[in-house]
Amino acid sequence: WPAFAGDIDAILALKRERDAVILAHNYQTPEIFHCVADIVGDSLALAREAMKVDAGTIVLAGVHFMAETAKLLNPAKRVLIPDLGAGCSLAASITAADVRLLRQRYPGVPIVTYVNTSAAVKAESDICCTSGNAKKIVESLGVPKVIMLPDEYLAQNIAAETGVEIVTWAGHCEVHERFTAQDIRQLRAGHPGIVVLAHPECPPEVVGESDFTGSTAAMIDYVGLKRPARVVLVTECSMSDNVAVQHPGTEFIRPCNLCPHMKQITLPKIRHALETMQHEVTIDPAVAEPARRAVERMLEV
Ligand code: 13P
Ligand code: SF4
DSSP states (O other), X not given: OGGGHHHHHHHHHXXXXXXXXXXXXXXXXXXXXXXXXXXXXXXXXXXHHHHHOOSSEEEEESOHHHHHHHHHHSTTSXXXXXXXXXXXXXXXXXXXXXXXXXXXXXXXXXXEEESSSXXXXXXXXXXXXXXXXXXXXXXXXXXXXXXXXSBXXXXXXXXXXXXXXXXXXXXXXXXXXXXXXXXHHHHHHHSTTOEEEEOTTSOHHHHHTOSEEOOHHHHHHHHHHHOOSEEEEESBHHHXXXXXXXXXXXXXXXXXXXXXXXXXXXXXXXXXXXXXXOOBOOOOHHHHHHHHHHHHHHHHO
């Protein structure tokens, strides 16, 4: 990618100078994902990898809750996010006060919080989950009823898989809520033999029309293992771009829903973050301690 060469070279040099590593989510654009990231993955992998970082600085090429999770799990490191405006419609849908009210309303019912939330919301929760482990986390609690926040569709999809009664919250991912069952039926009609992989943040009717549901990493693994001739990844646009480069034998059909938050992160902003060591993510210690406990409980399951 010659257009990006100047920024890429500068970022690679700055990483060495600043003792920094770049953790990038699977939704980052290919020039970030393939050319400057040290570690790529889904939310769960990024959390686990953040814990192991030895370098002094972590640049999180992803959204704000991911940078907060990295800071919670490796608090001695400086964690930078290249744009503080990289939010998430799920994280924005719920506050810590909302969680306190739910706890009062459903006494004794465990609260499972998706990692796509602020540290303040995590701090009010019993345990976190990601799309990669939500089923396992809910089952690990061994109870007939849980509260799962804030993604209504993820909660409904997990309730259907586990048989556990789940109290939901009306939060949605603005990327995945736009896919419909009709979209999937049209894809199948237009592309015979297509394998449909959907993210569990999609509405249950979309999951019901799909061949496989899993986190972004699980979708990538599926393509690597099964090598479908023709596939659609029902998720954010950059996933297919990133994975297609590695699988030239597979035809990727690409209905494209873009995450405007993920797309706040660009090569020039990563370069600027490393030049200026901004924007540093900090968490109030009173919030960090209980939030860390909820994330660590998840990682122990
Ligand atoms: P995962 O990569 O954990 O599946 O999450 C998808 C997502 O929407 C993150 O914002
Ligand atoms: Fe949030 Fe959805 Fe964007 Fe992920 S893709 S950051 S869940 S809005």
